[in-house]
Amino acid sequence: MSKRRVAVTGGFGFLGWHTACRLRALHDMQPVRLGREAFADPARLASALEGVDAVLHIAGVNRAATVKEVEQGNIAIAGALAQALNAIGQPVDVVYANSVQAEVDNPYGRGKARAGEILGEVVRAAGGRFADLLLPNLFGEHGRPAYNSFVATFADDVISGRTPTVTNDRKIRLLHAQDAARALIGALGFDGRQVVEADSIGIGEVLTCFEEFHELYAQRGEVPDISTAMRRNLFNTYRAAAFPTMWPISPSVHSDNRGRLFETVRVHGGTGMAFMSTTLPGEKRGEHYHLHKVERFFVVRGEAEIELRRLFHDEVVRFRLSGDQPSFVDMPTLWVHNIRNVGDSELVTMFWADKLLDVTSPDQYPATVHQETTA
Template sequence: MRVGITGGFGFLGWHTSCRLQAVHGVEAVRLGRGDFADPERLAAALTGVDTVLHIAGINRADTEETVEQGNVDLAETLVEALRANDRPVDVVYANSVQADLNNAYGRGKAQAAGLLARSAHATGGHFADLLLPNLYGEHGRPGYNSFVATFAHEVAAGRTPTVSGDREIPLLHAQDAAAALIAAAGSDVRETIPAEAVRISRVLELFEEFYALYHQRGEVPDISTPLLRNLFNTYRAAAFPEMWPLSAQVHADNRGDLFETVRAHGGPGMAFMSTTLPGQKRGEHYHLHKVERFFVVKGEAEIELRQLFHDEVVRFRLSGDTPSFVDMPTLWVHNIRNVGDTELVTMFWADQLLDPVNPDQYPETIAQEASA
């Protein structure tokens, strides 16, 4: 199956591309502003595509008219490109719960849904209309994608944002939204995707707790529920890479050294050790949700990390002479390599018990995309 994603370089588009690759082994055709600026280029990019996940949209502009018409224009451009290919294509629309409201954004999204539905059915394809609530997750843009992204970046930077108009907001993690979009392919449905209501002030309170426990002391807060884990991973993305590495407090006496490796405040977890010979490495994978810690106990190590579908590689050097650790952010490929002359001893900790059937671990090399 070939899948095209409009808005493929945006927040939800990136999360959906990551999930398609990890869970389904599908490399999406990611479509951006440049494709929509050139109808022929867009039509060519969609050649051979079986399913289009239409995520591109406009939610901010100088005028309300621009917001409303902008979403209609995007749908019309996509319809023309699909018509040019003259073949059945299933369309899944990342619509908004505001589509049922009488505001500029909602009206634009609703009109776009009608255009896309008629086009998909006219060519013999299916149309799924998914109404999404407020989205949050790793690498959202502060001041743009959601208040959650704004709060995460502000708190991670040591600042205290203010809450105005405190109320409950339905929140859906971007990976859950991506899963719903992918699952809807090939169906005819109009569905509101459920979310969990959280008070704005509660989100800020949790981020401030993450800062105090995790950012300042390296302790893992209570992440015993999916919401807590997802908000924690959102915060970790905002704090990476500036907060790393952290060094443990070492208590030394005539018997040797003692230091803590993990202090967790709630939820499951498991720890394990490895030895790595000089020049060898471990890892070369990424996770969608798992929290994982690399703690160098003895020897010399280099940790490499790369965000999925990005080229830049972040590197940390750790030494057992100063026992220290780095936590792996979700959706970042990572490895650890012995760069010393002696054996490397590493302790690993993860918040999930190993499930061989669903390990939340997907193979990928650091260099694969960077060298492409």
Template structure:
């Protein structure tokens, strides 16, 4: 299936493109501001795909009117391109639960659904309208995507965000939202997607708990529930790459050295060791949810990481002479290579036991290859 994503470089768009690649082997056509500003280019792009995930939207603007009109204008642009494509195209709208409320954002999203649905059905396609709650997750923009992103960046920077009001809010991890969007392709429905109710103060308390344990010694907190794991991965994304590598305390005597590699407060997990010959490499994959640690015990190693669907590479050099480790953030391709002249000994730890049927491990190279 050929899929296009409007707003494909934004928070939800990027996560959805990552999920399509990981679980469905689909490289989505990611449409951004340039394509949305050019009706002809947008119509040409939609004429080449089977489905469109309309994720682009206006969350913040200088005025309420710009928020309301902006979401309607984006829907009108996509609707015009669907009509101009001259063929049936299935469309899924990433709508908001606020579409049922009388506020500028809600009114704009409601009118966007009406406009886009009419055009899609008029062209013979199917239209799915998904009303999503508040989203959070890795690489959300602080001050824009959600209060969780703002809290995570503030806490990761060692600051103490102020809680101006506390109430319960339904939250949905962005990968779960992406899963709902993908599952809705080819359907004609209006669906309210539930989030998990959680207090704003509870979110802040959890992020501060994670920071207190993780920032100084890399101690893994209790991530035994999905919401804890997802909030922890959100915090880790905000803390990466600034806090790495970590150098634990080494206890030395005449027998040798002793140091902790992983201390975990909850959940299941597994640790294992590897030896790697000079010049050889391990990894070249990424994870959607797994928490994973690379601890260099002996030898010289280079760890490379690249955020999926991005170009920049983060590189760390670690040595067994000064034992240290780096945790792999979710949705970052990573590898480890022996860059020394002797054997490299590495310990690995994951928060979950290996499930061969669902390994949460997707092959990808650090060096992006040209794609047709």
């Protein structure tokens, strides 16, 4: 994709955040992220779009007090964006994060469908291209329980010790938010409608996966079978919901006259690789993030501080680990992280990742924990 100035409506929401992260990681872009405040003021919205040549329109209403508010809310948001695009008076390409529900006669579907009609007319009349993408059910890291997806609700329930009830078990199409973001970005410059395909999985199967993950991971720190893309995406969704409260984990240490022995990683299926590092006092490693990789930092000897910051957020989470009590922390996806030697002696750390290193596509993107990255 050529370098463009891109705005993301709903840029602070679930899919908007995932899309901004992907633009930053793979396209070196800092998009203009537009939230509720921009849509509350027509002049402010038009001003924010000055100089933008493409818009990924993700903002919408999923839940409201009444179904009428859901329907009308999506239409109103599209109308506000259309008015702003008219005001700037230049061609702008728009990719619309529509829903497969747009082909269904229900309040949400009617609202999404009408929103697409409003935007398509305005964009094309001004000479821009309008891509209308029909997305299935979405899930992924940092979805809001009881709002974005039943997947987020199941993860939160299992982590909190609750047992969800599946009343109408059936297979549905589920798409990870990063795959949805890839489709949206890839549609820039396209004109027309596309149905975004996704894998099918049973609702009850999702719950079973989370219960399996919880038993292996939360209780013992063992990595479950994540040999398929769906299982790994569900696992990363679970890990995001559990972070940071379950960390660090200290395994059982077995000592005798020869020294100490402890497990660092136990994996149920799939590939992986482990490596060691030594770090001198005051030195730091890391300062990057991953889109999909599962990565573990295990402090074997010395004193370490691990810092993490979720992309496009300010808060920094810190953990102190010591070789006196060997412990580990797993790095959540889409969080910038580092590890620093804060002791007086050499730091020995074991690292494990779930995939063998591919130097052509390492899934590792540079960023600093203490550098604000919001646009």
